[in-house]
Every structure is written in structure tokens, then in C-alpha cells.
Amino acid sequence: MSNPDAIIIGTGVIGAAIAFEMAKAGHKTLSLDRNAQVGHGSTAGSCAIIRMHYSTFDGTAFAWEGYHYWRDWADYLGLHEGANLAQFKQTGCLVMKTEANGQLEKHMKYSAELDCPFEEWSPEQITDKLPVYTLDSFAPAKRMDDPEFGHPNGRKMGGAVFWPQAGYVTDPALSAQNLMEAAREHGAEVRTGAEVVEILQSDGRVSGVKLADGEEIHAPVVINVAGPGSAIVNAMAGVLDDMTIETRPLRQEVVHVPSPEGFNFEEQGTIVSDSDISLYVRPEHGNHILIGSEDPECDPHQWCQDDKDYNREFTDQWTTQAMRYAQRVPSLGIPSKTRGVVDLYDASTDWIPIYDKSSLPGFYMACGTSGNQYKNAPIAGKMMAALVDYCEGGGDHDAAPLQFQLPYTGHMIDVGFYSRKRPINEESSFSVLG
Ligand SMILES: NCCCC(=O)O
Numbered sequence: 125m126s127n128p129d130a131i132i133i134g135t136g137v138i139g140a141a142i143a144f145e146m147a148k149a150g151h152k153t154l155s156l157d158r159n160a161q162v163g164h165g166s167t168a169g170s171c172a173i174i175r176m177h178y179s180t181f182d183g184t185a186f187a188w189e190g191y192h193y194w195r196d197w198a199d200y201l202g203l204h205e206g207a208n209l210a211q212f213k214q215t216g217c218l219v220m221k222t223e224a225n226g227q228l229e230k231h232m233k234y235s236a237e238l239d240c241p242f243e244e245w246s247p248e249q250i251t252d253k254l255p256v257y258t259l260d261s262f263a264p265a266k267r268m269d270d271p272e273f274g275h276p277n278g279r280k281m282g283g284a285v286f287w288p289q290a291g292y293v294t295d296p297a298l299s300a301q302n303l304m305e306a307a308r309e310h311g312a313e314v315r316t317g318a319e320v321v322e323i324l325q326s327d328g329r330v331s332g333v334k335l336a337d338g339e340e341i342h343a344p345v346v347i348n349v350a351g352p353g354s355a356i357v358n359a360m361a362g363v364l365d366d367m368t369i370e371t372r373p374l375r376q377e378v379v380h381v382p383s384p385e386g387f388n389f390e391e392q393g394t395i396v397s398d399s400d401i402s403l404y405v406r407p408e409h410g411n412h413i414l415i416g417s418e419d420p421e422c423d424p425h426q427w428c429q430d431d432k433d434y435n436r437e438f439t440d441q442w443t444t445q446a447m448r449y450a451q452r453v454p455s456l457g458i459p460s461k462t463r464g465v466v467d468l469y470d471a472s473t474d475w476i477p478i479y480d481k482s483s484l485p486g487f488y489m490a491c492g493t494s495g496n497q498y499k500n501a502p503i504a505g506k507m508m509a510a511l512v513d514y515c516e517g518g519g520d521h522d523a524a525p526l527q528f529q530l531p532y533t534g535h536m537i538d539v540g541f542y543s544r545k546r547p548i549n550e551e552s553s554f555s556v557l558g
Contacts, residue, residue, distance in 0.1 A: 128154035128313070130345035130512065131333055133320050133357055135159075136167035137296060137498055138490050139349035140303035141505025144201075147310035149509050154341065155304065155312065156333070158319035163300025166351045167498070169467030171378060171416055172293035173395055173406060174499040175217040176240050177231045177285070179553045182541045183476065184234040186500050189530040191289055193502035197299075200502060201306040210299035215407060217290030217395040218250065221283050222263060224399040225553075228285045235287070238533065245284045253394065256387045262451045265402035265420035268444055274451055281400060290395055292406050296498060303501070320350075323361040329485035330361065345512060347488045352431035352468035354491030363482035363489075367544040371478065371492040374471040375426035375434050377441040379415040380408050380463040384455040389413045397557065401448045404556075413456075414464070415449050417441070419555040431468055438462040469495035474552045479508060479542040481515050481522070488512060489544065496558040503530065511539060 132143050135157040143155045159165055174194050178184045193200045194212040201209070221227045235242045247259050260276035267273065293299050304314055322334035323346060332342035348357045352373035358364055383389035390411040397404045402420035405413050417423065423441070428434040442462050450456045472478060472492030477500075479490050490508050497504065507528050514526045525540030540546070552558065 128152050128341070128343045130154070130347060131156060131341060131343045132347045132349055133333070134165065134349035134351055135162040135300060135304060135314060135316070136165050136349065136351050137163065137170070137300040137303065137501040138493065138504050140300040140307065141501040142347060142349060142490060142508045143312045143314070144303045144307040144310070145505040145509040146512065147307045147312035149513070153307070153312045154343070155307075155314040156318040156320060156335075157314070157316050160316055161297075162304045162314060162316065163297035166467050166470070167300050168297040169378070169465045170296040170498045171406060171414060172296040172299070172498050173217075173290070173404070174212065174292060175290040175395060175397070176235060176287050177217070177219050177228070177397070178234070178558050179230070180476070180549065180551045181234045181237070182537060183558050184231070184240070185238055185530065185533065185535045185537065186503060188235070188238050188240040189533050189535065190500040190503045192532040194291075194293060194499070197302070201302055203302065203306055203309070207302070207305070208298065209302055210296070211294045212291055213294060213407075214289065214291040215394045216286055216288045217397065218245070218253065218284050218286050219397040220281055220400055221285065222399045224263065227282075232285060238535065241288060243286045243288065245286050247281060247283055250281070250284050254396070256384050256453050256455055258452060258454055261400050263400045265422055265448060267422050268440070268447055274447070292395065294409070320357065320360070323357070323487065325484065330487040345486050345488065345516065347490065347508065347512070349490045351491070351493070352470045354470050354489065356430060358482070358489060358491070361482065361484050361487050363484050363487060366483045368548070369473045369478055369492060369544055369546060371470050371472050373428040373431045373434070373468040375428055376417065376467060376469055376495065377438055377445065378465040379442050379445045380412045381415065381446055381449075381456065381458060383411045383413055384453055384457065398452060401452055403445060403448055405449065413449070415445050416556070417445055418557060428468060434468065436466050438464070438466060469493070469556070471495070474549045475554050475556070475558055476549050476552055477542060478544045479504060479511065479539065480544045481511065482544065486516075494558065495556040506531070507537070507539060
């Protein structure tokens, strides 16, 4: 493509969704990715959880909207019959009521306001669904060298809330590839193995990018969707100065362990968010359980200097997470061979993403996704396409933020909620839960 209207840096699930939505709207997009295949950055390591409970009303509205695209995936993409599509598995999501999450009062209030279905469950209903669970409380989460680790605190879990529409996507990299294939049908182009090393500027606005091999590609719009590399790309563009929200690569380990004897978690399990032990889990293929961290205060954050050079081996983080889960499931067997994923989040200061323009005209960013935006990729793609049109059409998004109507639910989003210049949002969980 000699003259793209827009260059999109990154072909993860959000970058691919932006390409699809912009191409559908008539833009000539060129997507660039340094990896050899679409969706092979941090999207490939995503747990691909589609859930609705967020700590803010806007976060809940966005996630509830986001669910509908996964439910209607084939229709949304409009690809040919027989296309190999990622699958959405609707398992529901059970969230334990705890002191840490305020007994989920605000989460239920937000869901009720948005007509997002949920059910309050008693301890007996939890046990019916998950008979391998003990409902002893262990809070707060501890390190394994704490003498109290593994000892119940004398209290019992008081109940939970179940969001029945929640689930997960079986192959997140494939979902990004689906989006990019759909984008191509609308004329989008993609180049993999293409690493951006410079953001070009002329006459006070962005004018394109330079690749590692020296090639320059010109376009009036460039969008940074570089995932954990977002801060490096923002620095190349010189747009960090007016940002109150920072983005940084954060290393995370995700554990895969076999279901305990006599219980098929893959078939009978559900997603569980359990802030009593600071873990979330979901069914994983091969009758495994996937265990991720909800970032308790006792665990030091593993910030990385850049998104290429980090330890890809499992550490005691893996064992700590597995052992914390064994508190809840005493019959869990923990294999000596570690299995799972080591990858990076593009974590923002308040664990809420940035979907915004920048101080450099024509340069945009969809970043700081903090491990909790996979589910929102399609709606983020639509919103970013609308934002580009609004700003390129003369709208002053900083002074008069775009108001964007969510197509399925009809809710109106003030896109300024995702501003790079917002005050830190104190309503956030400051964890992967957003
Ligand atoms: N990336 C871990 C799970 C994120 C989420 O449930 O939103």
C-alpha cells in the first residue's frame, strides 16, 4: 500500500479490531507488527476472559457491551462459511463476596443499572457448583514463607455473585487473526516482521513511521497499539509530557494445573474471581485449571525495563499461585513440572486503559490495557475508529471529549474517561480486575 490513511502499530486483538473497524469505515489502513504472525504478542498469552464485573460504572458498561461481540462472533466478522473461528465458551463467572471487594455492592449496582444479568449465590450454591471447594476464608493473601500461609482465619466465605453470560475465548491469537482477516476483506493491509523504530513528524503533526530496515512509510494518522511496548512507542513520538497516566510492562505468570481427581473442571467448572485468596481461575483445555493472580499487596510487582528483555522462565510466583489455590481446593494435585504462561501486561497507573489522542496531532494511542481489556477489543476498535474521525474532523477531544454510544446496549460513553490526562481513578481495583 503506497498511501495508507492510517498506520496501526500492533496486531494484537485490539490493534486488529481497530484495523477492522477503520477499514469497514472506509479507511485505508496498514497494520505493522514486529512479530512473525498476527496476534503473537501479549494477546497470545491472554487468558481471554469475557466477564462483566468491573470497579467502575464505565468499565462495567464497556465490558457488558464487549461481551455481545464474542457471543455473535461469526456475524460480527462476516467471514466466509467454514472460516476457522475462535470459540466463545460461556461458563459464567462466579465472584466471591469479600471485604476487599465491598461484598460486590457496587458491582451489582452497576450491573443492575445496565440490565446486565447476575445472581446472588449462597455458600450452599457455591458448593453445589464447585464441590471440591472449601469455603474457609484465608484473607489476606500471604507469601508462602508467612507462618500463617495455608491456615484459615476462622471466618467462612459468605456468598458470591454469578454473572451467567461470562466465559472465555479458546484461542486468543486466532481471534486477532480472525479480526485481521475480516479487516483484509475490507481492504486493510498488514505487514508482520516490521518493527517501528521512529515516529516521523512534519509541520507539527505525525507523518508516518520508520522501520528497523530503514524504510519510511508515510500516513497522516498513526495509532499506537503496541501492547507492552506502548511506552517506548509513545516516547518515540515525544508525547509522554502531557500524560498523567503512565504505561509500563509488568511481568505475570499464569499457572495451568490438572483438575483434582473426580472433578472435571473443564466441563463443570466456571470462571472464579476469588479476592479472598487473590486469584482468578478458569477452565483450561485438557481438563486443566488456569490460575492467575489478582495482584495482592504482598506480591512485589515485577516491572520490566522493556518488552523484549524479561525472564520467560517460571519462578516462585508460579508455586505461590498454585499453593494459594490449593488452600481453596485441598484435593488439588500440584505437578512438579510447571506449565502455563509467562507474559507481560501493558499496565497503566490505575489499571484502566488509555484510549485517546495525544499531544502530537494525528498520533493516537490504545494502550495501558493492564491485562483486562481483551474482552473489550471489538468495542475499543469501534470507539477508536470514531475517535480518529472526530479528531481528524476538527473535534477538540481534550476540551470537548467525544461522546460515544455503545451500539448493543445503547449506553453513552464519555470517551474522556479513558484520557491520557485524567486524574488517577481512585475507584479502580488497582489490579487486573480493572
Ligand atoms: N488477564 C487476566 C484476566 C483478565 C480479566 O479477567 O479481565
